[in-house]
Amino acid sequence: MNCTVVKELLSAYFDGELGAKLHQQVQEHVEDCSVCRRELEGFRRLAQLASEATVAPPSAELWQRVESGLDQDAPPPPALRRTSLSQLAMSWNTRRWTTLAALVLIAVTVGILGYRSMSPPHEHHQFAEVFAEYLDRFKSDSRDAQAFLLSKYHNQPVTPESAIDRVGYRPAVAGGLPDGYSVVSTHVVKMPCCTCVECLCQRADGTTLAIFEHEEDEPEWFDKRPAVNVICQSKQCALFELPGTMAASWKSGKRYVTLIGAQSVGEVDKLVAWFSRTSETGNL
Amino acid sequence: MAELPADVFASCRAGDRSAQRSLFERCLSQVYQLMVRLVGVQDADDLTQQVFLQVFRKLHQFAEGARFETWLYRLATNEALQFLRKERRWRFQPLLVDPMSKKPDESDEQDHRDLLEQALQRLDPVLRSVFVLKEVECLSYQEIAEAMNIPEGTVGSRLNRARRELQQHLTDLGWEA
Numbered sequence: 001m002n003c004t005v006v007k008e009l010l011s012a013y014f015d016g017e018l019g020a021k022l023h024q025q026v027q028e029h030v031e032d033c034s035v036c037r038r039e040l041e042g043f044r045r046l047a048q049l050a051s052e053a054t055v056a057p058p059s060a061e062l063w064q065r066v067e068s069g070l071d072q073d074a075p076p077p078p079a080l081r082r083t084s085l086s087q088l089a090m091s092w093n094t095r096r097w098t099t100l101a102a103l104v105l106i107a108v109t110v111g112i113l114g115y116r117s118m119s120p121p122h123e124h125h126q127f128a129e130v131f132a133e134y135l136d137r138f139k140s141d142s143r144d145a146q147a148f149l150l151s152k153y154h155n156q157p158v159t160p161e162s163a164i165d166r167v168g169y170r171p172a173v174a175g176g177l178p179d180g181y182s183v184v185s186t187h188v189v190k191m192p193c194c195t196c197v198e199c200l201c202q203r204a205d206g207t208t209l210a211i212f213e214h215e216e217d218e219p220e221w222f223d224k225r226p227a228v229n230v231i232c233q234s235k236q237c238a239l240f241e242l243p244g245t246m247a248a249s250w251k252s253g254k255r256y257v258t259l260i261g262a263q264s265v266g267e268v269d270k271l272v273a274w275f276s277r278t279s280e281t282g283n284l
Numbered sequence: 285m286a287e288l289p290a291d292v293f294a295s296c297r298a299g300d301r302s303a304q305r306s307l308f309e310r311c312l313s314q315v316y317q318l319m320v321r322l323v324g325v326q327d328a329d330d331l332t333q334q335v336f337l338q339v340f341r342k343l344h345q346f347a348e349g350a351r352f353e354t355w356l357y358r359l360a361t362n363e364a365l366q367f368l369r370k371e372r373r374w375r376f377q378p379l380l381v382d383p384m385s386k387k388p389d390e391s392d393e394q395d396h397r398d399l400l401e402q403a404l405q406r407l408d409p410v411l412r413s414v415f416v417l418k419e420v421e422c423l424s425y426q427e428i429a430e431a432m433n434i435p436e437g438t439v440g441s442r443l444n445r446a447r448r449e450l451q452q453h454l455t456d457l458g459w460e461a
């Protein structure tokens with residue numbers, strides 16, 4: 001066995017992951033070869049360093065933090081469903097709230113929308129499950145979540161401009177996105193509820209946000225998630241908590257806009273303003 | 285990790301807080317240690333919290349009979365890598381500091397921790413994960429492959445690279461073993 005092969009196998013040898021025969025051969029080489037022996041010694045010192053370096057214990061309130069996150073997940077009993085926007089907002093992610101000003105701007109009315117009134121047909125029930133999974137996966141990997149959703153329904157990648165041929169209107173994103181956002185991909189997706197335009201966008205920091213434009217209000221997208229109804233830019237807007245992030249839906253011009261993966265109420269407010277300017281200038 | 289009682293997952297799924305807490309306590313030090321090594325001590329609390337929230341939210345996806353630890357490592361590593369992908373742009377550039385600017389530390393142990401942490405942060409996140417899962421969490425190659433969703437056959441070569449690059453970074457930082 002020569003050095004090149006041994007170098008390739010050295011970690012596996014060191015970690016005891018080689019079969020007996022290969023292990024024997026590497027061992028024989030290392031006994032004779034000072035270069036490979038030195039490298040092996042380096043691995044040993046590294047392992048020692050890693051085992052000696054200790055980690056200080058985590059914050060003592062970690063369980064309380066996990067528990068309060070879990071409390072936010074569980075649908076509260078009906079009597080407790082009236083939550084103040086600020087309480088709910090702070091629980092989403094305190095660190096995201098750059099200023100309280102964004103809240104003050106929009107916290108005009110707070111209430112829980114009366115979603116989920118009808119029992120949906122079977123197809124819609126399945127769809128609710130698919131969409132729920134999409135929402136759950138969005139924060140940890142939005143591209144993976146998007147791929148999952150697209151794998152379930154007919155869809156067509158389009159340029160924002162060419163979406164018009166498929167949905168019969170010019171989506172707002174066709175005119176470009178607000179400053180600081182760029183398009184990752186745009187798809188026309190035929191879901192059981194409606195055919196919509198889905199645009200995955202990227203912020204300057206590389207994080208992502210999905211924008212859906214659709215012709216009907218689609219409460220079943222959020223199924224059992226409680227909505228908080230707020231007024232953003234004088235529009236009624238439903239906010240939903242998702243794992244680690246949030247969603248928002250509102251009527252803009254003749255259509256509806258739904259954001260998945262919003263970072264803050266402030267961002268929702270900013271985008272509601274942008275969409276309403278876009279719709280006023282005739283794009284919607 | 286010691287064996288968990290068979291019904292702990294069912295109880296956790298049902299929202300039983302005391303079962304959730306015992307699962308949390310059973311796994312906390314492993315998850316936290318992993319996070320300190322992968323994302324650094326300043327974000328380890330937040331990421332650990334996030335991992336446990338995901339554990340309880342996604343526990344219905346965990347197939348009973350599979351090894352919980354593997355599933356947990358997979359979820360935790362994935363969470364850390366997602367975080368690093370997003371943060372890298374702004375967080376990792378300032379870390380490429382002049383090694384000479386490093387202040388001498390008070391104790392040897394402190395010194396080791398800082399050196400290892402700095403050297404790890406210079407390593408590509410995927411290589412860092414492979415190294416930490418091996419040397420800190422003591423997983424087998426098969427377990428590392430499952431946790432990181434990479435072919436088992438590539439674990440050894442990634443570890444070769446991780447170890448060689450890590451030694452180079454440590455040397456650059458003034459490490460004398």
Ligand SMILES: [Zn+2]
Pocket residue numbers: 002003006029033034035036037
């Ligand atoms: Zn050799």
